[in-house]
Amino acid sequence: MAIATSLKDQPLTFEYSEEQMLIRETINEIAQKEFAPRAAEVDKNHRFPRENWDLLAASDVCGLPFPEQYGGAGLDSLCYSIVVEELAKACATTSVMYSAHVSLTAKPIYIFGTEEQRQRFLVPMCQGKKLGAFALSEPGSGSDAAAARCTAVLKGDHFILNGSKNWITNGIEADYYLVLAQTDATLKHRGLVALVVEKGSPGFSFGKLEDKLGIRGSSTCQILFEDTPVPIENMLGSIGEGFKVAMLTLDGGRIGIASQAVGIAQGAWDHAFKYSKERSAFGKTINQFQAIQFMLADMQTEIDAARLLTYHASLAQDRGVKFSKEAAHAKLYASEVAMRNTVKCVQIFGGYGFVTDYPVERYMRDAKITEIYEGTSEVQRIVIANHVLKGM
Ligand code: CAA
Numbered sequence: 326m327a328i329a330t331s332l333k334d335q336p337l338t339f340e341y342s343e344e345q346m347l348i349r350e351t352i353n354e355i356a357q358k359e360f361a362p363r364a365a366e367v368d369k370n371h372r373f374p375r376e377n378w379d380l381l382a383a384s385d386v387c388g389l390p391f392p393e394q395y396g397g398a399g400l401d402s403l404c405y406s407i408v409v410e411e412l413a414k415a416c417a418t419t420s421v422m423y424s425a426h427v428s429l430t431a432k433p434i435y436i437f438g439t440e441e442q443r444q445r446f447l448v449p450m451c452q453g454k455k456l457g458a459f460a461l462s463e464p465g466s467g468s469d470a471a472a473a474r475c476t477a478v479l480k481g482d483h484f485i486l487n488g489s490k491n492w493i494t495n496g497i498e499a500d501y502y503l504v505l506a507q508t509d510a511t512l513k514h515r516g517l518v519a520l521v522v523e524k525g526s527p528g529f530s531f532g533k534l535e536d537k538l539g540i541r542g543s544s545t546c547q548i549l550f551e552d553t554p555v556p557i558e559n560m561l562g563s564i565g566e567g568f569k570v571a572m573l574t575l576d577g578g579r580i581g582i583a584s585q586a587v588g589i590a591q592g593a594w595d596h597a598f599k600y601s602k603e604r605s606a607f608g609k610t611i612n613q614f615q616a617i618q619f620m621l622a623d624m625q626t627e628i629d630a631a632r633l634l635t636y637h638a639s640l641a642q643d644r645g646v647k648f649s650k651e652a653a654h655a656k657l658y659a660s661e662v663a664m665r666n667t668v669k670c671v672q673i674f675g676g677y678g679f680v681t682d683y684p685v686e687r688y689m690r691d692a693k694i695t696e697i698y699e700g701t702s703e704v705q706r707i708v709i710a711n712h713v714l715k716g717m
Pocket residue numbers: 425429459461462467468469470471492493494514515568569572573575576649697698699700701704707708
């Protein structure tokens with residue numbers, strides 16, 4: 326009986342809806358026409374591509390999974406996953422700029438926010454007028470999220486924030502920062518609070534802008550708080566609920582990173598496939614060598630499997646069931662597929678893969694972060710192990 330119930334919860338097949346097909350075609354066209362041609366320049370100059378954000382806003386996708394009453398498009402998680410994949414195929418920087426905004430900032434505001442907070446923060450985010458960022462990690466705590474030391478002391482109707490946060494995607498470019506801070510260190514994870522901090526708040530400043538291996542246009546920096554007042558109306562949920570907000574947010578965020586990893590892997594594969602048909606060696610094009618054919622076949626098999634795991638997690642999210650394990654499966658597998666397959670794609674290009682004349686070296690550099698942010702591969706294994714061992 327228990328097996329039958331769990332099988333019932335696992336969709337084995339699906340078809341893309343017309344809406345999902347349309348969103349893929351639309352975003353593919355924009356991303357390939359507009360974002361792909363400038364991706365190398367964005368990477369080279371570490372430049373935040375604001376014009377890409379403006380185009381996403383003009384295309385009405387900044388609030389894609391949120392109801393229309395908040396300015397969203399009311400589409401499902403699979404559509405969101407498809408958008409992130411298509412963006413990553415063209416420009417990984419743009420995909421993370423988008424996913425940090427949607428999954429890591431707008432989503433928790435939608436889930437935990439009051440109607441007033443949704444109107445105040447979510448509506449302009451869905452319209453693309455405001456950009457979001459998520460601030461959990463600190464110089465001394467990444468995987469151990471509960472060890473956050475940034476403090477929030479309630480004084481009257483304001484929290485006073487002190488401390489710093491690291492690795493903030495959308496860094497200096499964002500408008501709203503979802504900050505997880507400690508109200509009482511003795512309570513450990515049960516002392517955390519989630520606050521929306523607005524850029525320009527007193528005592529809020531930016532630290533080092535990171536010089537990164539990949540996703541170099543995405544503006545990653547440290548943010549600093551020195552006696553920064555945050556109105557109590559900016560608290561999501563209640564005091565002590567911050568860890569839950571962070572964990573639930575990351576469950577959704579991990580599907581975004583899995584989608585990004587699928588996009589990076591597929592984008593690199595597409596370049597390698599095209600190159601293999603053009604490049605000749607020993608009197609024939611290299612796609613006629615079985616060594617290359619097998620590499621391409623193995624890679625596409627893994628990419629398809631990663632995509633299905635990602636869709637599986639998206640479908641679980643839309644069904645409203647707990648999807649932490651499914652998200653961890655997808656992120657773990659897809660990010661490792663992206664890493665090993667982009668290395669193979671560089672190999673197919675030989676010497677040309679090692680220089681910037683072709684984009685595959687960028688895909689390889691961009692892939693690495695998918696194994697690290699929003700929970701390292703080791704953290705995903707902890708989450709999966711906690712779930713699978715629970716029943717033993
Ligand atoms: N949903 C809801 N609640 C959850 C949860 C989830 N997915 N996971 C855990 N919880 C709850 C537990 O039920 C438990 O609740 P109680 O207090 O009621 O008992 C509580 O949280 C503590 O759970 P654990 O004991 O399992 O927590 P832990 O301290 O052992 O941590 C962890 C577990 C999985 C390692 C977690 O700390 C984690 O995910 N770490 C990684 C953090 C991370 O991904 N950081 C990336 C930051 S974002 C980023 O990358 C930057 C960017 O901008 C892209």
